Amino acid sequence: MLHPSYTDLMKVVNKDVEEGDSKVVNSRYSIVMATSKRARQLIAGELPLVPAKDGQKPLSIAIEELNEGELKILPEDTDEE
Structure with a gap:
C-alpha cells in the first residue's frame, strides 16, 4: 500500500488552489x-x-518530495520554460 495515500497526495498538490479554480491534479x-x-x-x-535515507528507492524519495511540498506539479496548460 502506498503511504501516503493518493488522496493525501492530491490534497497536498491542490492545497494552494483557490475555491472555484480548477484543481492541478484530478486523478x-x-x-x-x-x-x-x-x-x-x-x-x-x-x-x-x-533528506534521503540510505538505500531508499528513487520512487519513494519522489513520493516523499511530493508529500512534503517540495515537488510541484504544474497544470497541463502551463508551459515549461
Whole structure:
C-alpha cells in the first residue's frame, strides 16, 4: 500500500488552489506520472529535495518530495520554460 495515500497526495498538490479554480491534479494518474518522472530524474543523478535515507528507492524519495511540498506539479496548460 502506498503511504501516503493518493488522496493525501492530491490534497497536498491542490492545497494552494483557490475555491472555484480548477484543481492541478484530478486523478491518480497525474500523481503516478509526476512521481515516476521525478524518480527518473533522481536516477539520472539529480539531488533529492528531501533528506534521503540510505538505500531508499528513487520512487519513494519522489513520493516523499511530493508529500512534503517540495515537488510541484504544474497544470497541463502551463508551459515549461
